Amino acid sequence: MSVTSVFDPEAVSSELPRDARSVFELAARSMFQLFAETAEGMMLVDRHGRVVWISEGYKQFLPALGFQHESDFVGHAVDEVVPNTLMREVLRTGRPILVDLLTNKAGTFLVSRIPLRDEAGVVIGALGLVLMAHPESTMQPLMKKFSRLQQELDDARKQLAEHRRPKYTFASYIGSSPQALEVKRQARRVAQTDSTVLLLGETGTGKELLAHAIHAASSRAGRPFIGVNIAAVPDTLLEAEFFGVAPGAYTGADRKGRDGKFKLADGGTLFLDEIGDMPLPLQAKLLRALQEQEIEPLGSNHVIRVDVRVIAATSRDLPRLVAEGKFREDLYYRLNVVPLRLPALRDRLADLEALVEALEDDIARRTGMPHREITAEAYALLRSHPWRGNIRELRNVLEQVIMMTDDLRLEARHFRRALRAGGVQAGAPIEAPGTVQPELHGSGARGAAQPEDREIEPAVSTAAGPAGSELQPLPQAIAELERRSITAALRKTGGNKLAAARLLGISRATLYEKLAAHGLRG
Numbered sequence: 001m002s003v004t005s006v007f008d009p010e011a012v013s014s015e016l017p018r019d020a021r022s023v024f025e026l027a028a029r030s031m032f033q034l035f036a037e038t039a040e041g042m043m044l045v046d047r048h049g050r051v052v053w054i055s056e057g058y059k060q061f062l063p064a065l066g067f068q069h070e071s072d073f074v075g076h077a078v079d080e081v082v083p084n085t086l087m088r089e090v091l092r093t094g095r096p097i098l099v100d101l102l103t104n105k106a107g108t109f110l111v112s113r114i115p116l117r118d119e120a121g122v123v124i125g126a127l128g129l130v131l132m133a134h135p136e137s138t139m140q141p142l143m144k145k146f147s148r149l150q151q152e153l154d155d156a157r158k159q160l161a162e163h164r165r166p167k168y169t170f171a172s173y174i175g176s177s178p179q180a181l182e183v184k185r186q187a188r189r190v191a192q193t194d195s196t197v198l199l200l201g202e203t204g205t206g207k208e209l210l211a212h213a214i215h216a217a218s219s220r221a222g223r224p225f226i227g228v229n230i231a232a233v234p235d236t237l238l239e240a241e242f243f244g245v246a247p248g249a250y251t252g253a254d255r256k257g258r259d260g261k262f263k264l265a266d267g268g269t270l271f272l273d274e275i276g277d278m279p280l281p282l283q284a285k286l287l288r289a290l291q292e293q294e295i296e297p298l299g300s301n302h303v304i305r306v307d308v309r310v311i312a313a314t315s316r317d318l319p320r321l322v323a324e325g326k327f328r329e330d331l332y333y334r335l336n337v338v339p340l341r342l343p344a345l346r347d348r349l350a351d352l353e354a355l356v357e358a359l360e361d362d363i364a365r366r367t368g369m370p371h372r373e374i375t376a377e378a379y380a381l382l383r384s385h386p387w388r389g390n391i392r393e394l395r396n397v398l399e400q401v402i403m404m405t406d407d408l409r410l411e412a413r414h415f416r417r418a419l420r421a422g423g424v425q426a427g428a429p430i431e432a433p434g435t436v437q438p439e440l441h442g443s444g445a446r447g448a449a450q451p452e453d454r455e456i457e458p459a460v461s462t463a464a465g466p467a468g469s470e471l472q473p474l475p476q477a478i479a480e481l482e483r484r485s486i487t488a489a490l491r492k493t494g495g496n497k498l499a500a501a502r503l504l505g506i507s508r509a510t511l512y513e514k515l516a517a518h519g520l521r522g
């Protein structure tokens, strides 16, 4: 846009009174005068970049620039007398640089550079203004605030990157049994590709750990790893969680819009944990996102392209869910590109010792407590335990024992109590006839009561308050019953919340709410 096209005195004079042109010229002269007087310094260069004039104020900078006399400065090429100037840039592009910091041997200056044009709009020179000398001292409070904000932003970015960094690598997956080595070999291979991976296995077998490790070994390692635990998010919030919300779609906290997990994982890996708990209506949308790599935030009619590698995991029997009409067959096949089955701990007992050592080491490091020695007899007892909760349960038991005793030698007797507290007597049959293992079943819909519920009946009936005991207000009795049922379910599942929620016939999100309400750590 040329200056004349905006301030054309001819055009102005046709619409304004006759003396408009002289008013305009007067205005231009006054503005020039004002700049010359208020700016710390001002200079004019011609179309060849030669300094043709400097203001009285500008003369103060000459000694610092290395000149005794005005004549040593005026008449010379601007970039020869003012190091680092961008005046030539303005002459070349015809675009002003309204605010800039210029630093050279004379100091730092807040400057402004404006092209000058003739009536045809051709650049015939440029005006340079020194708005402020040494702004680093004058503007110190502002600069300080700016650098503090910048520092805070950098810290937040670092924290976020740290948070999104893969927590585990293949080295974190402990085990050298043939089963463990095979699963690591397959996972390493698949890490070199961009294929969708489906991790299958009971609860606590290390599916999430392996998902992190695959990401860390893939070409996406430098990009985010984003996890969503589908079972932990209420159905009504899942769509927004996955695909995000467009600005203005809602009032309140989401008014500004929010990125979904797909967007956050762009360029990286999205880990969909407990995929078997995905509500049916959302499965079609997920399938589309996986196939097209396109998402549509809630309340928006625009699609966003994403580049996301998906790793899904489940402890549920997906083919069975498909047969029951609870999981879309097309989504199942889309996810089941590379299935990896993680062995249960009871099927790789050869790794138990190495796992115990690694977990004990980790617990000691985290808690600052001394290392413990574990006797052969204790190992024999641990090997005979059914380990329904797998490595998570093993860790819980170990943690409990370490917390309960100061003894440096951990014997079978130490573990016996913790294993009993886990709900299953060491060496006792894994399940009584008619009971069902919490994981790999859970055939019911999210939150629906399960037939497995009868497993916790004993806890429920005793908690209900035995006949003849003191009566208490109903709300209190109900709260107590709820608390006891939750504790029993958690004990039974080795602390696994999803399995406990299934046993109780509630969603994991509800379980979390109730844990908080009862002040239970879970």
Ligand SMILES: Nc1ncnc2c1ncn2[C@@H]1O[C@H](COP(=O)(O)OP(=O)(O)OP(=O)(O)O)[C@@H](O)[C@H]1O
Residues within 6 Å of the ligand: 172, 173, 174, 175, 201, 202, 203, 204, 205, 206, 207, 208, 209, 210, 273, 313, 314, 315, 355, 358, 391, 392, 395, 496, 498
């Ligand atoms: N092979 C392993 N080596 C070391 N630690 C392991 C291994 N497998 C699992 N763990 C540990 O056991 C715990 C549970 O693992 P993880 O959460 O990966 O299991 P999961 O299969 O995803 O469980 P869920 O299905 O319940 O979500 C974590 O603390 C993890 O570090």
